[in-house]
Amino acid sequence: MQLRMKLTAVTVAGAASVALVAGVPALASSHSGASKAITGPEVIAGAVHGEKALVNATVFPLRWRGLVRTKSVIKLGGGGPHKGNVKTLRSPAGNLTVMITGKPHSSQSFNAKSCRFSFAQDIPLTVVGSKSSGAFAGASGPAAVQVSFAATAPRFKSGPKKGQCNPKGKPIAKTAVASFLASAVLTLK
Numbered sequence: 001m002q003l004r005m006k007l008t009a010v011t012v013a014g015a016a017s018v019a020l021v022a023g024v025p026a027l028a029s030s031h032s033g034a035s036k037a038i039t040g041p042e043v044i045a046g047a048v049h050g051e052k053a054l055v056n057a058t059v060f061p062l063r064w065r066g067l068v069r070t071k072s073v074i075k076l077g078g079g080g081p082h083k084g085n086v087k088t089l090r091s092p093a094g095n096l097t098v099m100i101t102g103k104p105h106s107s108q109s110f111n112a113k114s115c116r117f118s119f120a121q122d123i124p125l126t127v128v129g130s131k132s133s134g135a136f137a138g139a140s141g142p143a144a145v146q147v148s149f150a151a152t153a154p155r156f157k158s159g160p161k162k163g164q165c166n167p168k169g170k171p172i173a174k175t176a177v178a179s180f181l182a183s184a185v186l187t188l189k
Contacts, residue, residue, distance in 0.1 A: 017084065024102045036121070041066040041184070041185060044089070045062065046179070046180050048137075049176065051176075058075070059073060060075055064093070068135045069093075072091040083101065084099065086098070086100075087164065093136075093178070094133045097131035097132045098127055099125065101124045106122075107120050108120075108123045110167070114165075115153050118148065119149045121148075122145070122146050126141070127184060136188070139187060139188050140186070141187050144184075147176060147178075148178070151168050151176035154166050
């Protein structure tokens with residue numbers, strides 16, 4: 001079943017959603033490495049549309065905003081997330097290491113009228129400053145990641161189900177969107 005396969009792929013992708021692959025050079029870092037700790041938000045976000053959202057190993061261009069401003073890339077894939085797993089998010093500004101602190105929560109919906117379906121997975125995290133580097137060395141704070149996917153299923157073109165949603169069909173590419181959103185309250189040392 002194509003729809004189930006894509007939802008399974010996104011579930012698996014959510015597990016690896018915290019494994020960043022360094023990509024584009026840093027724009028800037030607002031943290032100068034001063035000896036005083038500073039606390040504030042950090043948001044890491046990106047989205048892909050169309051065919052790029054339908055591949056099994058989705059690659060997201062990401063923008064980091066908050067205490068540290070940079071750009072990077074994340075490639076989703078791998079096994080499912082589990083409480084206690086430690087992952088490193090790599091960026092040109094430094095590596096931010098996080099640990100999964102709870103069971104991931106998944107939700108999905110399907111609208112039989114519009115044939116639109118969506119899936120989201122939320123993963124609670126905490127920052128592990130002792131394993132972080134660069135601008136994130138010694139950082140601490142709570143964090144969370146949400147990976148989501150939405151698209152429209154095709155409709156049957158003939159037969160007794162003509163006009164009805166075909167959940168086994170390949171999602172319509174131009175309606176597909178996948179997104180990655182991580183947020184944290186960081187304390188940088």
